[in-house]
Amino acid sequence: SHDLTQPPSVSVSPGQAARIPCSGDELTKKYTYWYRQKSGQAPVMVIYEDNKRPSGIPERISASTSGTVATLIISGAQVEDEADYYCFSTVYDANQGVFGGGTKLTVL
Amino acid sequence: QVQLVESGGDLVRPGGTLRLSCAASGFSFTSRYMAWIRQTPGRGLEWIAYISGAGTLVYYADSVKGRFTVYRDNGNNIVYLEMNGLRVDDTAVYYCARDCESCYVPAAPDLWGQGTLVTVSS
Numbered sequence: 001s002h003d004l005t006q007p008p009s010v011s012v013s014p015g016q017a018a019r020i021p022c023s024g025d026e027l028t029k030k031y032t033y034w035y036r037q038k039s040g041q042a043p044v045m046v047i048y049e050d051n052k053r054p055s056g057i058p059e060r061i062s063a064s065t066s067g068t069v070a071t072l073i074i075s076g077a078q079v080e081d082e083a084d085y086y087c088f089s090t091v092y093d094a095n096q097g098v099f100g101g102g103t104k105l106t107v108l
Numbered sequence: 109q110v111q112l113v114e115s116g117g118d119l120v121r122p123g124g125t126l127r128l129s130c131a132a133s134g135f136s137f138t139s140r141y142m143a144w145i146r147q148t149p150g151r152g153l154e155w156i157a158y159i160s161g162a163g164t165l166v167y168y169a170d171s172v173k174g175r176f177t178v179y180r181d182n183g184n185n186i187v188y189l190e191m192n193g194l195r196v197d198d199t200a201v202y203y204c205a206r207d208c209e210s211c212y213v214p215a216a217p218d219l220w221g222q223g224t225l226v227t228v229s230s
Contacts, residue, residue: 033216035153042203042220043153054218086153088216095167095213097143097155 002026002091004100011106018074020103022087025068029092032070034063037102038083046085047072077107110134110219114204117224120194128189128224130204137185138162141207141214144178144189146200147223154200158207158214159187167214172198194228201225 004024012018022032034047045054047063050070060075074081087100116128130142144157157178158167166178172191180187187204202224205217 031215037153042222044220045216045218048216048218088153088155090214090216095158095165096169097145097158097214097216099145099153099155102152 002094002096002098004087004089004098006085006087006100006103008101009104009106011108012077014078014107015076018077018081018105018107020072020074020085020105022070022072022100023068024089024098024100026089026091026098027065027068027070030089032063032065033088034070034072035086035088036083037086043086074105077105079107081105082107112204112206112219112221114202114221114224117202117226119227119229121230122194122196122228124194124228126191126194126226128191128202128204128226130187130189130221132185132187132204132206135206135219136209138182139210141211142178142180142187143205143207143214143217144176144187145203145205145217145220146198146226147203148197148200157189160214161210191226194226196228199226199228 031049035043037043050065051063084102086102113131156169159178163180175193177190204221206219208215
């Protein structure tokens with residue numbers, strides 16, 4: 001299967017670590033990317049090539065990958081981190097993209 | 109200024125045709141893969157197409173293969189998405205996005221436009 005699976009929602013209190021998993025067979029062969037989408041806005045890349053941060057993304061956003069599961073970690077989550085988060089990868093040998101279903105992060 | 113600006117979204121009848129445009133500026137357009145991605149209202153993201161920098165390689169999602177065509181005008185820094193045989197479930201916000209630079213295979217979009225809304229309804 002080429003699907004990427006994410007939980008629909010994750011909720012944490014301010015200051016806690018938020019962990020958002022993404023699972024899929026493709027993740028053992030291709031990089032994982034993560035996007036943040038705030039309400040009414042276009043998505044923004046927050047992690048590329050499994051665990052690298054684009055410029056301007058705070059250090060408290062990180063990611064890890066183990067086998068078929070990638071995890072986005074937001075250390076010390078803040079209200080401003082509330083958004084939908086999507087994982088992304090490409091299908092090995094097909095050059096097709098695939099998104100996870102998205103996870104709504106609530107910080108309250 | 110590095111940006112992507114989509115246009116062309118509209119209300120169209122089922123079975124109809126529409127062409128979306130994406131104007132790029134502020135970066136080396138011809139060296140970049142470009143992507144189209146859509147988002148159904150209230151739902152998630154769906155990747156639908158890639159096109160290589162030279163326009164010679166194109167890849168499509170199974171859901172649009174045979175109905176949608178992606179192509180580019182490198183002289184004017186524009187990428188297009190021509191959509192034929194539109195269906196009600198093609199209703200979505202369509203995003204244009206920039207992908208990797210000088211790469212052999214596409215990677216992932218790193219810059220997105222603001223999107224254009226396509227509504228398919230009778």
